Amino acid sequence: NHKEGQSCDCAVLHSRHPVASFFHLFFRVSAIVVYLLCELLTSSFIACMVTIILLLSCDFWAVKNVTGRLMVGLRWWNQVDDDGRSQWIFEARKVSAQGSKASSEAESRIFWLGLITCPMIWVIFAFSALFSFKVKWLAVVIMGVVLQGANLYGYIRCKVGSRKNLTSMATSYLGKQFLRQTVAKDDQTAS
Template structure:
Protein backbone atom coordinates (compact mmCIF):
# COMPACT_ATOMS: atom_id res chain seq x y z
CA UNK A 1 0.00 0.00 0.00
CA UNK A 2 2.89 2.33 0.75
CA UNK A 3 4.31 1.75 -2.73
CA UNK A 4 1.02 2.78 -4.33
CA UNK A 5 0.90 5.88 -2.14
CA UNK A 6 4.50 6.74 -3.05
CA UNK A 7 3.74 6.30 -6.75
CA UNK A 8 0.65 8.50 -6.38
CA UNK A 9 2.74 11.19 -4.68
CA UNK A 10 5.31 10.92 -7.47
CA UNK A 11 2.60 11.47 -10.08
CA UNK A 12 1.42 14.53 -8.16
CA UNK A 13 4.92 16.04 -8.46
CA UNK A 14 4.53 16.04 -12.23
CA UNK A 15 3.87 19.24 -14.14
CA UNK A 16 1.03 17.44 -15.94
CA UNK A 17 -0.22 14.73 -13.56
CA UNK A 18 -3.36 13.94 -15.56
CA UNK A 19 -1.47 13.63 -18.85
CA UNK A 20 1.24 11.54 -17.22
CA UNK A 21 -1.44 9.23 -15.83
CA UNK A 22 -3.01 8.87 -19.28
CA UNK A 23 0.42 8.21 -20.77
CA UNK A 24 1.21 5.43 -18.31
CA UNK A 25 -2.29 3.99 -18.61
CA UNK A 26 -1.96 3.99 -22.39
CA UNK A 27 1.10 1.77 -22.06
CA UNK A 28 -0.32 -0.49 -19.35
CA UNK A 29 -3.89 -1.08 -20.53
CA UNK A 30 -3.02 -2.96 -23.78
CA UNK A 31 -0.59 -5.18 -21.84
CA UNK A 32 -3.14 -5.94 -19.13
CA UNK A 33 -5.87 -6.57 -21.69
CA UNK A 34 -3.55 -8.88 -23.63
CA UNK A 35 -2.89 -10.89 -20.46
CA UNK A 36 -6.43 -11.17 -19.11
CA UNK A 37 -8.49 -10.59 -22.26
CA UNK A 38 -8.52 -14.25 -23.25
CA UNK A 39 -10.39 -15.08 -20.03
CA UNK A 40 -13.58 -13.42 -21.22
CA UNK A 41 -13.12 -12.85 -24.99
CA UNK A 42 -12.37 -14.96 -28.03
CA UNK A 43 -9.19 -14.27 -29.96
CA UNK A 44 -10.70 -12.04 -32.67
CA UNK A 45 -12.33 -9.44 -30.37
CA UNK A 46 -9.26 -9.52 -28.15
CA UNK A 47 -6.99 -8.92 -31.15
CA UNK A 48 -9.10 -6.01 -32.38
CA UNK A 49 -9.36 -4.45 -28.92
CA UNK A 50 -5.63 -4.69 -28.23
CA UNK A 51 -4.76 -3.20 -31.63
CA UNK A 52 -7.21 -0.34 -31.06
CA UNK A 53 -5.74 0.30 -27.61
CA UNK A 54 -2.22 0.25 -29.07
CA UNK A 55 -3.26 2.65 -31.82
CA UNK A 56 -4.78 5.00 -29.28
CA UNK A 57 -1.58 4.83 -27.22
CA UNK A 58 0.54 5.49 -30.31
CA UNK A 59 -1.49 8.57 -31.21
CA UNK A 60 -1.68 9.84 -27.63
CA UNK A 61 2.05 9.48 -27.08
CA UNK A 62 3.16 10.85 -30.43
CA UNK A 63 0.88 13.87 -30.59
CA UNK A 64 -0.07 14.82 -27.04
CA UNK A 65 1.93 13.40 -24.14
CA UNK A 66 5.29 13.54 -25.91
CA UNK A 67 4.73 17.18 -26.73
CA UNK A 68 3.59 18.11 -23.24
CA UNK A 69 5.79 15.91 -21.03
CA UNK A 70 9.15 16.11 -22.82
CA UNK A 71 8.45 18.83 -25.41
CA UNK A 72 9.24 16.58 -28.36
CA UNK A 73 7.19 15.84 -31.44
CA UNK A 74 7.96 13.87 -34.58
CA UNK A 75 6.21 12.74 -37.70
CA UNK A 76 7.05 10.80 -40.80
CA UNK A 77 6.57 12.81 -43.98
CA UNK A 78 6.64 10.78 -47.17
CA UNK A 79 5.56 13.60 -49.49
CA UNK A 80 8.86 15.49 -49.73
CA UNK A 81 11.07 13.39 -51.99
CA UNK A 82 13.99 15.84 -51.92
CA UNK A 83 14.81 15.41 -48.23
CA UNK A 84 17.57 13.10 -47.01
CA UNK A 85 15.23 11.72 -44.35
CA UNK A 86 11.47 11.66 -44.08
CA UNK A 87 11.45 12.36 -40.36
CA UNK A 88 10.42 15.84 -39.25
CA UNK A 89 11.10 16.92 -35.69
CA UNK A 90 9.96 19.60 -33.28
CA UNK A 91 12.01 19.93 -30.13
CA UNK A 92 12.38 22.14 -27.10
CA UNK A 93 15.90 22.83 -28.39
CA UNK A 94 14.44 24.97 -31.17
CA UNK A 95 12.77 27.34 -28.73
CA UNK A 96 15.43 27.66 -26.04
CA UNK A 97 15.21 29.01 -23.47
CA UNK A 98 11.79 27.47 -23.00
CA UNK A 99 9.96 26.19 -19.98
CA UNK A 100 11.98 23.56 -18.11
CA UNK A 101 11.06 19.91 -18.45
CA UNK A 102 9.91 18.35 -15.20
CA UNK A 103 12.31 15.59 -14.11
CA UNK A 104 9.44 13.30 -13.04
CA UNK A 105 7.71 13.74 -16.41
CA UNK A 106 10.89 13.02 -18.31
CA UNK A 107 11.93 10.02 -16.25
CA UNK A 108 8.56 8.26 -16.33
CA UNK A 109 8.06 9.10 -20.00
CA UNK A 110 11.37 7.59 -21.10
CA UNK A 111 11.14 4.58 -18.78
CA UNK A 112 7.70 3.74 -20.11
CA UNK A 113 8.84 4.24 -23.71
CA UNK A 114 11.80 1.86 -23.38
CA UNK A 115 10.21 -0.76 -21.12
CA UNK A 116 7.03 -1.27 -23.17
CA UNK A 117 8.68 -2.74 -26.32
CA UNK A 118 10.79 -4.98 -24.08
CA UNK A 119 7.66 -6.35 -22.40
CA UNK A 120 6.08 -7.05 -25.78
CA UNK A 121 9.35 -8.71 -26.82
CA UNK A 122 9.11 -11.04 -23.82
CA UNK A 123 5.55 -11.88 -24.84
CA UNK A 124 6.83 -12.64 -28.36
CA UNK A 125 9.37 -15.12 -26.99
CA UNK A 126 6.67 -16.78 -24.88
CA UNK A 127 4.39 -17.05 -27.92
CA UNK A 128 7.19 -18.69 -29.87
CA UNK A 129 7.88 -21.17 -27.09
CA UNK A 130 4.20 -22.05 -26.79
CA UNK A 131 3.73 -22.06 -30.59
CA UNK A 132 0.85 -19.57 -30.42
CA UNK A 133 1.24 -18.17 -33.92
CA UNK A 134 -1.87 -15.97 -33.96
CA UNK A 135 -0.96 -14.37 -30.65
CA UNK A 136 2.55 -13.91 -32.01
CA UNK A 137 1.12 -11.80 -34.84
CA UNK A 138 -0.65 -9.60 -32.30
CA UNK A 139 2.49 -9.25 -30.20
CA UNK A 140 4.60 -8.37 -33.26
CA UNK A 141 2.11 -5.62 -34.17
CA UNK A 142 2.35 -4.32 -30.60
CA UNK A 143 6.12 -4.51 -30.59
CA UNK A 144 6.36 -2.66 -33.92
CA UNK A 145 4.04 0.15 -32.84
CA UNK A 146 5.72 0.73 -29.50
CA UNK A 147 9.26 0.38 -30.87
CA UNK A 148 8.55 2.72 -33.79
CA UNK A 149 7.23 5.39 -31.43
CA UNK A 150 10.25 4.94 -29.16
CA UNK A 151 12.60 5.19 -32.13
CA UNK A 152 10.92 8.38 -33.34
CA UNK A 153 11.18 10.04 -29.94
CA UNK A 154 14.77 8.86 -29.49
CA UNK A 155 15.78 10.41 -32.81
CA UNK A 156 13.86 13.56 -31.97
CA UNK A 157 15.61 13.84 -28.61
CA UNK A 158 19.04 13.40 -30.19
CA UNK A 159 18.31 15.83 -33.02
CA UNK A 160 20.23 19.10 -32.91
CA UNK A 161 18.39 21.86 -34.81
CA UNK A 162 21.52 23.99 -35.31
CA UNK A 163 23.87 21.20 -36.36
CA UNK A 164 23.41 21.82 -40.07
CA UNK A 165 21.73 18.46 -40.57
CA UNK A 166 18.29 18.21 -42.02
CA UNK A 167 15.44 16.93 -39.93
CA UNK A 168 15.90 13.32 -39.03
CA UNK A 169 19.38 12.98 -40.45
CA UNK A 170 21.52 11.33 -37.83
CA UNK A 171 25.18 10.51 -38.30
CA UNK A 172 25.10 7.84 -35.60
CA UNK A 173 21.87 6.28 -36.75
CA UNK A 174 21.48 2.80 -35.26
CA UNK A 175 18.49 2.02 -37.43
CA UNK A 176 18.36 3.27 -40.99
CA UNK A 177 15.12 3.05 -42.90
CA UNK A 178 15.50 1.21 -46.18
CA UNK A 179 15.43 3.35 -49.27
CA UNK A 180 13.48 1.63 -51.99
CA UNK A 181 13.89 3.20 -55.42
CA UNK A 182 10.63 3.97 -57.11
CA UNK A 183 8.56 4.72 -54.01
CA UNK A 184 8.96 8.44 -54.60
CA UNK A 185 7.20 7.96 -57.94
CA UNK A 186 4.03 6.74 -56.22
CA UNK A 187 3.01 10.26 -55.21
CA UNK A 188 3.58 11.48 -58.77
CA UNK A 189 1.51 8.60 -60.10
CA UNK A 190 -1.29 9.46 -57.68
CA UNK A 191 -1.25 13.07 -58.88
CA UNK A 192 -1.47 11.97 -62.52
CA UNK A 193 -4.28 9.55 -61.73
CA UNK A 194 -6.27 12.18 -59.82
CA UNK A 195 -5.81 14.58 -62.75
CA UNK A 196 -7.47 12.14 -65.16
CA UNK A 197 -10.31 11.42 -62.75
CA UNK A 198 -11.41 15.06 -62.66
CA UNK A 199 -14.55 15.89 -64.57
Protein backbone atom coordinates in the same frame (compact mmCIF):
# COMPACT_ATOMS: atom_id res chain seq x y z
CA ASN B 1 4.54 19.29 4.54
CA HIS B 2 5.98 20.32 1.20
CA LYS B 3 7.30 23.84 1.21
CA GLU B 4 8.29 25.79 -1.87
CA GLY B 5 11.95 25.31 -2.72
CA GLN B 6 12.19 21.85 -1.10
CA SER B 7 12.61 18.81 -3.29
CA CYS B 8 10.17 15.97 -3.15
CA ASP B 9 10.31 12.65 -5.00
CA CYS B 10 6.54 12.52 -5.27
CA ALA B 11 5.74 12.50 -9.01
CA VAL B 12 2.27 13.94 -8.48
CA LEU B 13 3.61 17.10 -6.85
CA HIS B 14 6.05 17.69 -9.72
CA SER B 15 3.76 16.75 -12.58
CA ARG B 16 2.72 19.73 -14.66
CA HIS B 17 0.61 17.51 -16.91
CA PRO B 18 -0.99 14.82 -14.71
CA VAL B 19 -3.61 13.85 -17.33
CA ALA B 20 -0.92 13.39 -19.99
CA SER B 21 1.18 11.36 -17.53
CA PHE B 22 -1.83 9.16 -16.77
CA PHE B 23 -2.69 8.49 -20.42
CA HIS B 24 0.95 7.97 -21.34
CA LEU B 25 0.89 4.84 -19.18
CA PHE B 26 -2.83 3.96 -19.30
CA PHE B 27 -3.11 2.74 -22.91
CA ARG B 28 0.17 0.86 -22.98
CA VAL B 29 -0.31 -0.85 -19.61
CA SER B 30 -3.96 -1.62 -20.45
CA ALA B 31 -2.90 -3.34 -23.68
CA ILE B 32 -0.42 -5.49 -21.76
CA VAL B 33 -2.98 -6.36 -19.05
CA VAL B 34 -5.63 -7.26 -21.64
CA TYR B 35 -3.10 -9.45 -23.47
CA LEU B 36 -2.20 -11.28 -20.26
CA LEU B 37 -5.78 -11.73 -19.01
CA CYS B 38 -7.65 -12.05 -22.28
CA GLU B 39 -7.93 -15.82 -22.40
CA LEU B 40 -9.21 -15.83 -18.81
CA LEU B 41 -11.87 -13.19 -19.49
CA THR B 42 -13.28 -14.39 -22.82
CA SER B 43 -12.92 -17.17 -25.34
CA SER B 44 -13.25 -14.79 -28.30
CA PHE B 45 -9.84 -14.25 -29.89
CA ILE B 46 -11.23 -11.60 -32.23
CA ALA B 47 -12.61 -9.48 -29.36
CA CYS B 48 -9.26 -9.69 -27.57
CA MET B 49 -7.28 -8.88 -30.70
CA VAL B 50 -9.44 -5.86 -31.58
CA THR B 51 -9.30 -4.54 -28.01
CA ILE B 52 -5.53 -4.87 -27.81
CA ILE B 53 -4.96 -3.29 -31.23
CA LEU B 54 -7.31 -0.40 -30.35
CA LEU B 55 -5.43 0.20 -27.10
CA LEU B 56 -2.07 0.04 -28.90
CA SER B 57 -3.32 2.44 -31.58
CA CYS B 58 -4.62 4.90 -28.97
CA ASP B 59 -1.28 4.64 -27.20
CA PHE B 60 0.66 5.27 -30.41
CA TRP B 61 -1.41 8.35 -31.23
CA ALA B 62 -1.39 9.74 -27.67
CA VAL B 63 2.36 9.31 -27.18
CA LYS B 64 3.31 10.57 -30.64
CA ASN B 65 0.98 13.58 -30.71
CA VAL B 66 0.35 14.60 -27.10
CA THR B 67 2.39 13.13 -24.25
CA GLY B 68 5.81 13.40 -25.90
CA ARG B 69 5.26 17.08 -26.61
CA LEU B 70 3.86 17.87 -23.16
CA MET B 71 6.01 15.65 -20.96
CA VAL B 72 9.46 15.96 -22.56
CA GLY B 73 9.09 18.61 -25.27
CA LEU B 74 9.86 16.24 -28.14
CA ARG B 75 7.91 15.60 -31.33
CA TRP B 76 8.43 13.52 -34.47
CA TRP B 77 6.58 12.70 -37.63
CA ASN B 78 7.11 11.25 -41.07
CA GLN B 79 6.46 13.31 -44.17
CA VAL B 80 6.42 12.21 -47.81
CA ASP B 81 7.94 14.72 -50.25
CA ASP B 82 6.53 15.54 -53.69
CA ASP B 83 9.19 13.19 -55.09
CA GLY B 84 7.74 10.34 -53.02
CA ARG B 85 10.67 10.17 -50.62
CA SER B 86 9.90 9.56 -46.97
CA GLN B 87 11.46 12.07 -44.60
CA TRP B 88 11.51 11.84 -40.81
CA ILE B 89 11.25 15.16 -38.97
CA PHE B 90 12.34 15.53 -35.35
CA GLU B 91 11.72 18.51 -33.07
CA ALA B 92 12.80 19.39 -29.55
CA ARG B 93 11.31 22.28 -27.56
CA LYS B 94 13.74 25.09 -27.00
CA VAL B 95 14.58 26.08 -23.42
CA SER B 96 12.89 29.34 -22.47
CA ALA B 97 14.81 32.60 -22.00
CA GLN B 98 14.71 32.14 -18.22
CA GLY B 99 16.32 28.71 -18.63
CA SER B 100 13.35 26.91 -17.11
CA LYS B 101 12.00 23.70 -18.53
CA ALA B 102 8.34 23.27 -19.45
CA SER B 103 8.42 19.64 -18.22
CA SER B 104 9.40 18.24 -14.85
CA GLU B 105 12.01 15.63 -14.02
CA ALA B 106 9.29 13.29 -12.73
CA GLU B 107 7.35 13.54 -16.00
CA SER B 108 10.52 12.89 -17.95
CA ARG B 109 11.22 9.75 -15.89
CA ILE B 110 7.64 8.52 -16.33
CA PHE B 111 7.79 9.18 -20.06
CA TRP B 112 11.08 7.41 -20.73
CA LEU B 113 10.38 4.51 -18.34
CA GLY B 114 7.07 3.78 -20.06
CA LEU B 115 8.52 4.34 -23.52
CA ILE B 116 11.41 1.90 -23.02
CA THR B 117 9.89 -0.76 -20.74
CA CYS B 118 6.69 -1.55 -22.62
CA PRO B 119 8.27 -2.34 -26.03
CA MET B 120 10.68 -4.66 -24.21
CA ILE B 121 7.69 -6.45 -22.68
CA TRP B 122 6.12 -6.84 -26.14
CA VAL B 123 9.39 -8.31 -27.45
CA ILE B 124 9.29 -10.86 -24.60
CA PHE B 125 5.66 -11.63 -25.54
CA ALA B 126 6.77 -12.11 -29.17
CA PHE B 127 9.40 -14.69 -28.23
CA SER B 128 6.94 -16.36 -25.85
CA ALA B 129 4.26 -16.62 -28.56
CA LEU B 130 6.79 -17.86 -31.09
CA PHE B 131 8.32 -20.55 -28.87
CA SER B 132 4.99 -21.71 -27.45
CA PHE B 133 3.57 -21.96 -31.00
CA LYS B 134 0.72 -19.50 -30.33
CA VAL B 135 0.81 -18.33 -33.93
CA LYS B 136 -2.56 -16.55 -33.77
CA TRP B 137 -1.20 -14.25 -31.02
CA LEU B 138 2.00 -13.54 -32.93
CA ALA B 139 0.27 -10.98 -35.18
CA VAL B 140 -1.07 -9.08 -32.16
CA VAL B 141 2.29 -9.14 -30.41
CA ILE B 142 4.14 -8.00 -33.53
CA MET B 143 1.69 -5.10 -33.77
CA GLY B 144 2.62 -4.17 -30.19
CA VAL B 145 6.34 -4.35 -30.98
CA VAL B 146 5.96 -2.28 -34.16
CA LEU B 147 3.73 0.48 -32.77
CA GLN B 148 5.58 0.94 -29.50
CA GLY B 149 8.95 0.38 -31.15
CA ALA B 150 8.20 3.12 -33.71
CA ASN B 151 7.49 5.61 -30.92
CA LEU B 152 10.64 4.55 -29.08
CA TYR B 153 12.73 4.92 -32.23
CA GLY B 154 11.20 8.31 -33.04
CA TYR B 155 11.77 9.72 -29.57
CA ILE B 156 15.31 8.39 -29.30
CA ARG B 157 16.06 10.08 -32.62
CA CYS B 158 14.46 13.29 -31.28
CA LYS B 159 16.49 13.15 -28.09
CA VAL B 160 19.82 12.20 -29.62
CA GLY B 161 19.47 13.90 -32.99
CA SER B 162 19.91 12.61 -36.49
CA ARG B 163 21.64 9.34 -37.32
CA LYS B 164 24.74 11.31 -38.29
CA ASN B 165 24.82 12.87 -34.82
CA LEU B 166 24.27 9.44 -33.23
CA THR B 167 27.17 7.98 -35.21
CA SER B 168 29.47 10.89 -34.37
CA MET B 169 28.53 10.63 -30.68
CA ALA B 170 29.31 6.90 -30.67
CA THR B 171 32.61 7.46 -32.49
CA SER B 172 33.54 10.28 -30.11
CA TYR B 173 32.67 8.16 -27.05
CA LEU B 174 34.69 5.18 -28.30
CA GLY B 175 37.61 7.47 -29.13
CA LYS B 176 37.56 8.96 -25.63
CA GLN B 177 37.42 5.49 -24.05
CA PHE B 178 40.36 4.33 -26.17
CA LEU B 179 42.33 7.45 -25.22
CA ARG B 180 41.58 6.94 -21.50
CA GLN B 181 42.71 3.31 -21.65
CA THR B 182 45.87 4.24 -23.52
CA VAL B 183 46.71 7.03 -21.06
CA ALA B 184 46.00 4.72 -18.10
CA LYS B 185 48.32 2.05 -19.54
CA ASP B 186 51.05 4.64 -20.15
CA ASP B 187 50.68 5.87 -16.53
CA GLN B 188 50.94 2.31 -15.21
CA THR B 189 54.05 1.53 -17.23
CA ALA B 190 55.70 4.82 -16.20
CA SER B 191 55.18 4.05 -12.49
